Amino acid sequence: MGISVYNTLNARKEEFKEIHPGEVRMYVCGPTVYDDSHIGHGRAAVMFDVIYRYFQFRGYRVTYVRNYTDVDDKIINRANKDGIPASEIAERYINSYEQDMESLRIRKPSHTPRVSDHIPEIISTIQALIDKGFAYPSAGDVFFSVRKFHAYGRLSKRALDDLESGARVGINEAKEDPLDFALWKAAKPNEPKWESPWGPGRPGWHIECSAMSTKYLGNPFDIHGGGKDLIFPHHENEIAQSEAASGKKMVNYWLHNGFVQVNQEKMSKSLGNILLIRDLLKRYHPEVVRYFYSSAHWRSPIDFAEDNLLQAEETLWRFYQAFLRIEKLGSAEANPAEQNPLSEKLAKLESEFMEAMDDDFNTARVIALFNDFLRLLNQHLDLPKFGKDPAGASLLRKSFQELVRLGEIIGLFQEKPARYTELAKTKAIVIIGLQPEEIEAKIRERAQARLEKKFSVADSIRAELADRGILLEDTKEGTTWNLELKKVHQKQQASGGGK
């Protein structure tokens, strides 16, 4: 069995069959660049990054296109408000988005085309639509004639007559039918404009994705993605434009990721609860954020409640603590250990991972699989002799390596365990309210008390630190400290912190 994907077009899971052998061509609608990006943009970026990585892992050559909408009403409004050119606003927020993508460790797509660089392609697509009778110029605008395209509504499962009754008649005198949408908009004052056969103006929103996907991927291509909010009208209009212009099918598989919520509310400007990627990443390691995105199926809604993120942070911490313990076991070569539950599970890990990912990129199942494997790993780490035996240590190391290899596809476990631990400690001591020097001083105080056989004093120092989420570990080389992250989080929430 190959990969199966849920295709919005046919409302069912289907086996993926590529058009060009060994190759996947994929287009995802990128951001309209007029503001910093929020966790909804982050979700689409992360999930399509996972899909991109997985196809590559399965040996496909992937051409991945993600566009920038840098010509749009929202950008123009922002530019006029700030008193600077629209192109400057676009440039600023493309940079901002690219920084966010780098922070989230998103692999660069093959192409990231911008509307403003593709005006000739857009004009020739519009001209082709006019020539074929699917579009008409009207007073400097050009409109797509929706009723001429018979498959309109197939993706969003909407009937034209229902749409008609919903459309507001008479709002635009230039349109022949209220259902028609703009391909080209005549220039207005204080707007960016380009010359065209219909006079100076700028493209409508939908036409860019038809023109750019056709340029980079041809028609038909394999996968088109985006958030569920884009199904109607944006993707419906893309299909109409591309298929009417080329006379060919546009896309075989339409993939739409689910919405994000914040504390079970829809994100909106009016509620003031828009959560920016950059603000979230000030509080959480990017892998925590990626872990959290991947813990839900990409088509389901996901709720950015603080508790959920803290939970993700605690779980990821447990993985890294196991990795840290494994690294300390040393790296002497040894024959593999005898068959045991860990070696049996390790042998199956890749195939179980692939089974989950082949099933419509089910990252939630992968997360569960990894957690089961971690439990087994910790059981073996806790056995008094297992890790001390070179064969046992070797198996533990192989298990760690396998998690790093497979984790990479969803963007996890790529940090050095020692570094991840340091980062978590740096963050936690702020919440705990103790500096590392203060912790070291307490450790020395305790050592002195033990030397003087004042064991109750020593124990109370240990208990006091434990209460604040700091665990002492006595080793041959002396006493070191580590975090009990759950305790740190409890303190953080009790004090109403975390914001």
Ligand SMILES: [Zn+2]
């Ligand atoms: Zn688009």
